[in-house]
Amino acid sequence: MMILRHLIIVIGVLAVALSVSAGLVMLERRLLALWQDRYGPNRVGPFGLLQVVADGIKMFFKEDWIPPFADRPVFVIAPMLILITVFMPFAVIEFAPGIVVADLNIGLLFFLAMSGLGVYGIVLGGWASNNKYALLGAVRASAQMLSYEVFMGLSLMGVVVLAGSFNLSEIVSAQKGMWNCISQFPGLVLFTIAGFAETHRMPFDLPEAEAELVAGYHTEYSGMKFGLFFLGEYLGITMTSAMIVTLFFGGWLGPFLPPIVWFALKTFILICGFILVRATLPRPRYDQLMGVAWKILLPLALLNLLVTGAIVLAFD
Amino acid sequence: MLSILKGIWVILLHTFRKRETVLYPEEKPYLPPRYRGRIILSRDPDGEERCVACYLCAAACPVDCIALQAAEDEHGRRYPEFFRINFSRCILCGFCEEACPTCAIQLTPDYEYAEYSRQNLVYEKEDLLISGSGKYPEYNFYRIAGLAINGKDKGEAENEDPPVDVRSLLP
Numbered sequence: 001m002m003i004l005r006h007l008i009i010v011i012g013v014l015a016v017a018l019s020v021s022a023g024l025v026m027l028e029r030r031l032l033a034l035w036q037d038r039y040g041p042n043r044v045g046p047f048g049l050l051q052v053v054a055d056g057i058k059m060f061f062k063e064d065w066i067p068p069f070a071d072r073p074v075f076v077i078a079p080m081l082i083l084i085t086v087f088m089p090f091a092v093i094e095f096a097p098g099i100v101v102a103d104l105n106i107g108l109l110f111f112l113a114m115s116g117l118g119v120y121g122i123v124l125g126g127w128a129s130n131n132k133y134a135l136l137g138a139v140r141a142s143a144q145m146l147s148y149e150v151f152m153g154l155s156l157m158g159v160v161v162l163a164g165s166f167n168l169s170e171i172v173s174a175q176k177g178m179w180n181c182i183s184q185f186p187g188l189v190l191f192t193i194a195g196f197a198e199t200h201r202m203p204f205d206l207p208e209a210e211a212e213l214v215a216g217y218h219t220e221y222s223g224m225k226f227g228l229f230f231l232g233e234y235l236g237i238t239m240t241s242a243m244i245v246t247l248f249f250g251g252w253l254g255p256f257l258p259p260i261v262w263f264a265l266k267t268f269i270l271i272c273g274f275i276l277v278r279a280t281l282p283r284p285r286y287d288q289l290m291g292v293a294w295k296i297l298l299p300l301a302l303l304n305l306l307v308t309g310a311i312v313l314a315f316d
Numbered sequence: 317m318l319s320i321l322k323g324i325w326v327i328l329l330h331t332f333r334k335r336e337t338v339l340y341p342e343e344k345p346y347l348p349p350r351y352r353g354r355i356i357l358s359r360d361p362d363g364e365e366r367c368v369a370c371y372l373c374a375a376a377c378p379v380d381c382i383a384l385q386a387a388e389d390e391h392g393r394r395y396p397e398f399f400r401i402n403f404s405r406c407i408l409c410g411f412c413e414e415a416c417p418t419c420a421i422q423l424t425p426d427y428e429y430a431e432y433s434r435q436n437l438v439y440e441k442e443d444l445l446i447s448g449s450g451k452y453p454e455y456n457f458y459r460i461a462g463l464a465i466n467g468k469d470k471g472e473a474e475n476e477d478p479p480v481d482v483r484s485l486l487p
Contacts, residue, residue, distance in 0.1 A: 035330045039337045280327045281320065 010101055017090050021234035026051045028234075028275050035279040059230075064223030067129070074128035079221065079228035082121025086235040088114040093242050094169040096252045096259035107168040108160060111243060112153050115198050119145045121232070122200075122207060126217035137216025140286065141207035144197055147293040148204075152194035154301035158187040158308040159247050172251035179250040186304040188248045190297055195244065197293070199236035202278030206286055241270035349451065351425035352410045355401055357441070358422055358450035365445065366420035366457060369396040373412035373421050381405035382412060392464065399441040404434050418457040422450045 026041065026048065033040025042048040066075055092107035094100040104110050119142050126138020160166060162183060163174035171180075181188050197204040208216035218229045245251060245266040252259030254266075284292075338345055347353070360366050369386035387397040412421050431437050449455070462470035462479050471478035 034335075035327050037330060037333050037336045039335055039339065276324060276328060280323045 006101075009099055013090050013095070013101055014087075017087065017235060017238060018231075020238050021231055022052050022056060024234040024237060024271065025055060025230070027271075028278075031272060031275045032279050035276070059224055059227040062223040064225060067131075067220050069130045070220060071128040071130065074124050075220075076225070078121050078125030078128060079225045079232070080121075081124065082118060082232040083228050083235070085114050085118040085121060086232045086239055089239050089243065092168055093239075093246055094172055094251060095242075095263050099260065100169060103169055104167065106166045108156060108166045108171070108247075111168075112149075112156070115152070116145075116149055118198070118236075122217045125221070125229070126207075129217070129220035131220050133213045133215075134217050134219045137207045137209065137213050137219070140209075140213075141200065141217055144200070144204065144206060144289060144293075147290055148194045148197035148297075151190060151293065151298040151301035152198060154298070154305055155187045155190035155194060156247065157305045158184045161305070161308050161312050168246050168251075172246060172253065175250040175253060179248065179253075181248040184248060184304075184308070186300060187308075188244070190301050190304065191247070192244060193297060195240035196274070196277065197289075199233060199240050201233075201237065201274060203281040203283060204289065206283060206289060209283065211283075237271055237274050238267070241267045241274065244270055347425035349425060352408045352413075352423040354403070354424050354426040354429050355406065355408075355412065355439075355444065356422055356424055356446045356450065357399060357420055357444045358446055358448065358452075360456040360458075361449055361454065362456065363447075365395050366418045366449075367396050367399065368394045368418055368420070368457070369399075370394075370417060372415040372417065376411040376415035378409060378411060379405045379407055396441060399444060401439050401444060402437065403429065403439060404437040419450070419452045419455050424450075 029051075030040040030042075030048065040048065041051040044050040044054050066072060089111040091101040092104050092110050094103070122141040122145075123138045126134040126136075126141070129135070159171060159180050162180065163171040165171060165174070196202075200207050206216075207213075208218070210216070213219070218226055221229060242263075245263060249266050249270075252263040254262035257265070358366055367384075369384055371384065371386070374380075374382040374384060381402040383398075383400040383402075385397040386394055388394055408423065410423050413423050416422075429437070462476065464470050465473075
């Protein structure tokens with residue numbers, strides 16, 4: 001019985017995460033269109049909802065071409081790697097009381113480790129493509145993700161200090177009195193910025209930078225391999241939003257509605273926020289990106305941790 | 317920093333703006349009557365073909381998409397034996413309409429003639445000829461230019477002025 005329950009949760013999380021990230025492609029196009037006073041895809045099915053299916057079918061039937069100059073095995077492994085590392089953190093997120101794949105006591109560290117490993121998919125993909133644009137994108141991705149990783153972890157330590165645990169379920173239940181978005185506001189801002197950089201979303205999409213680098217690290221990818229990179233990006237958005245909800249917005253906590261609905265609602269709003277930021281901000285220059293990370297955000301994260309630690313110590 | 321938040325707020329307010337897109341097949345834009353779209357051949361108010369097969373349209377056409385062959389009926393009136401426009405070449409410049417001395421060839425505000433096969437874009441005379449007189453409902457070329465009939469040349473009939481010698485108007 002226990003095994004069955006676990007299986008259902010695992011399959012459910014997989015299916016929901018995959019379908020959400022596929023639906024996000026359509027949602028993003030519709031929202032971007034809305035904010036640019038257009039309509040976006042509204043032809044296929046009601047409200048253009050079947051656009052997702054059409055895109056999926058198209059992606060599957062495209063020629064999956066591997067360039068002859070590419071490093072074949074690595075080229076094939078890279079997109080899988082990116083998808084796996086993005087999928088893994090879903091295992092430790094508690095969607096509702098009891099609905100969690102693996103209630104790890106180091107859940108937060110697991111998430112940080114997986115987002116750190118996510119760099120490999122991009123770097124290997126860019127390297128194996130044997131193409132200068134792909135390589136430049138990959139180099140940028142590695143530098144950017146490493147820089148933002150540092151204060152991403154540090155910005156979360158305030159939350160850990162408040163909850164006294166790395167376990168995500170305990171972090172959620174520690175927010176019963178007050179959500180962390182109030183007590184850890186600097187942490188929220190820092191983690192959100194880091195989350196944008198980790199998923200290389202719009203203001204920080206320098207690894208892709210289609211204006212300068214063709215398509216960055218996935219220049220040479222086509223067919224479903226490109227689709228996996230794409231899916232990885234949208235899964236990353238979902239995962240980061242779910243993470244922000246868990247860590248700062250009280251996870252499934254909320255009155256009246258069932259916990260799972262609260263979680264989904266908060267995550268959805270944050271995903272829309274991701275798209276809103278994309279609709280607004282242009283990409284910074286590369287040195288600005290690195291400079292901000294090391295000179296401003298890292299000291300801020302350290303300061304936040306220091307102050308939080310001092311307050312917790314003083315009140316204990 | 318503040319400008320970033322302000323920008324995000326402005327974009328969020330765009331949620332409530334009117335959308336600029338014209339949803340084309342359901343909602344069509346207004347096209348003025350002189351819009352340069354699909355080409356037609358018109359008839360004069362008596363229901364005769366206006367075209368006198370003078371080849372001026374074919375000569376004016378910059379992409380050579382008009383082909384025709386002149387013929388004469390039993391009264392000596394010229395008409396095109398065939399008249400062919402290749403719309404896959406036509407650039408809708410309207411030079412043919414400008415060149416036409418009898419207002420026979422006209423461009424209409426219709427642009428929906430896409431085809432799956434290129435060959436279907438070659439329009440023959442029966443496809444081009446309409447039953448009405450198009451943009452110039454009263455105009456009849458022969459009422460103005462005169463017409464020779466059996467026994468009488470132009471301008472020799474009663475209440476008729478002799479035709480103007482066009483060459484005398486030259487500088």
